[in-house]
Amino acid sequence: MGKDLKYIRFPAGAHKKYLDGVCYELDNDTDTLTITYTGKIYDFFLKSKTPYLIDRYGDKKIQAVEIISFFLSLLLYAALILYFFLLNRIEYAKQMFWPFIITDIGLIIFFFATSEQFSKIKDFHKNSLCKKCGRYFAYEEHNEPIIKEVSSRLKYEITITRYWECKFCGNKDPRIEDLNYYQQNGEREDRKNRTCRECNKEYALIEYKLPDIKIENDTATTIRHYECTSCGYHEITIKMKNLPD
Ligand SMILES: [Zn+2]
Numbered sequence: 001m002g003k004d005l006k007y008i009r010f011p012a013g014a015h016k017k018y019l020d021g022v023c024y025e026l027d028n029d030t031d032t033l034t035i036t037y038t039g040k041i042y043d044f045f046l047k048s049k050t051p052y053l054i055d056r057y058g059d060k061k062i063q064a065v066e067i068i069s070f071f072l073s074l075l076l077y078a079a080l081i082l083y084f085f086l087l088n089r090i091e092y093a094k095q096m097f098w099p100f101i102i103t104d105i106g107l108i109i110f111f112f113a114t115s116e117q118f119s120k121i122k123d124f125h126k127n128s129l130c131k132k133c134g135r136y137f138a139y140e141e142h143n144e145p146i147i148k149e150v151s152s153r154l155k156y157e158i159t160i161t162r163y164w165e166c167k168f169c170g171n172k173d174p175r176i177e178d179l180n181y182y183q184q185n186g187e188r189e190d191r192k193n194r195t196c197r198e199c200n201k202e203y204a205l206i207e208y209k210l211p212d213i214k215i216e217n218d219t220a221t222t223i224r225h226y227e228c229t230s231c232g233y234h235e236i237t238i239k240m241k242n243l244p245d
């Protein structure tokens, strides 16, 4: 399990910090932390083949492949569970252990990935329509997208802004989408207030709001918010932890 801890320090009067290409901005009046960084240009394995596939098969067939692949992967997963159930009951099941496991898991991954790719083809086709000139596969990103995470007292929001531009008519169409990483509030750390790094006053550094936890793929990121009651120093700690499978 990997662990990674970062400290972002704001001496009294400081509101903005840059670290490793990420901008941290603190609004002391509203206790809102804004984290901004660049994301990746939208891409997926079959992106370059999408215009050809849509042209040749149409979006109805593409959607059918997506749904059928998804159900096949579920069916193969059910077969795997059934196989383990029969393993100790039927002698023959034991003999074909590895060929069965490798084939079944390989096919689950294949059909699941196919379903995911075809779902992206469908979305990309829909989203590539220029609102001005009405052509499909018109939009290209003219800048890297900006990801913004806003942690306020009430909520934690993650959005991505993509800068689309039509390659035919030049229409610019920036779009903001929500990124739905699973988020929750954690608990305050169960320990006494710490000594402030800035003014050295003992017990002055308090964790002044509940930590934010976001879960993306298999990494949990915990952001904790500290404030010195004596000198106004603020500190944010960011801890990344790989989750066990
Ligand atoms: Zn256009």
Ligand SMILES: [Zn+2]
Residues within 6 Å of the ligand: 196, 197, 198, 199, 200, 201, 204, 228, 229, 230, 231, 232, 233
């Ligand atoms: Zn202090």
